[in-house]
Amino acid sequence: MLDAIDIPQLHAEALATNDLLRKVMREPVERGGWSAMNTVFAYYDMINPATNRFPRAGGVNGSPPGWPTDDKIEALRAAWFAATDDARRRNLADEIQQRAFQFVPYIPTGQLIGRRAFRKNLAGVIDAPLPFLWNIKKQP
Secondary structure (H helix, E strand, O other): OOOHHHOHHHHHHHHHHHHHHHHHOOOOHHHOOOOOOOOOOOHHHHOOOOOOOOOOOEOOOOOOOOOOEOHHHHHHHHHHHHOOOHHHHHHHHHHHHHHHHHHOOOOOOOOOOOOOOOOOOEEOOOOOOOOOOOOOEEOO
């Protein structure tokens, strides 16, 4: 598994977060102090409530563990999974987003763009959010 130090963009964010928490933290976590983590997901992971882990609020024993607790978000998410038509799911996704703005289970701290490069003599490179390494042909 990669650590934040292995990815320069994440390492910089971790250093900034550490600096900020050292300035604002008054008590250890056991006595009500701050607890935070940095993570990153691609935009296609956040396309709907099934794949988006950010507006989760299952609490300490939820998924991901240690997330905040909000029964309303979790109930809306369960209703989204139970819904049988797209219109109902769209409405529930809107309600989840509205509740997330009220409850604030997470705070986005930045955006990064993955970089990649291919030689000019390659054809068939697929422009996608992931580097698909098939369909590529080397030209003379």
